[in-house]
Amino acid sequence: MATPTTFWRLAGMSYVQYVTRASSAVRNAAKEPAKSKLAANSKFSYNASVWEGGVQGKKVEIDVLSKAGI
């Protein structure tokens, strides 16, 4: 029996991935000047590092969800 859930969950996506994709679809369909104004909203980046034994590891820049493991 199929699990009662959404197609994106079944494909292994999280809600964050789903709503980020839906937001990009909306931005891609906008007219100018709204489209240029909203384009920057798709971008994000931060540095992540793993701490082990009280020592900070190498910083890695995360600018796509896949690099964050989400």
Added chain:
Amino acid sequence: MTLNFNLPHETIYSEAKVSQVIVPGAAGEYGVTADHVPLVAQLKAGVLQIFHEDAGEPEKYFVAGGFSLTHANSVTDISCPEAVKLDDIDSSAVSSNFESAKNAYTSAEDGSAAQAEAQIDMEVNRAMGTAIGLNLN
């Protein structure tokens, strides 16, 4: 009722007095006026309609998703990751993005993330098409 409507990058309404909002809930569209029962709803990609006091036609936004919380004191908080006014939607972009997504869907492996992404693009573009009067299938 009081409306707070926020996006991550912009506050559209803060403590605005409106007469009604029609919310695109994931489980169905519903209207909120003053004294509505408290309610938390996940939103689907669809049209949010804001009826201002003393105004005729509602102001319409297409929202990508998000959440709406209606509180016992007639305050409604709506938070969306992205929203555009219906007037800012490009109908030719919606049609062509829908067709690209449909092609990507049929050529992707069943149950794959790529197919799910194409399906999201199809569903959001189809909903935008419906909102602006296109019939995409």
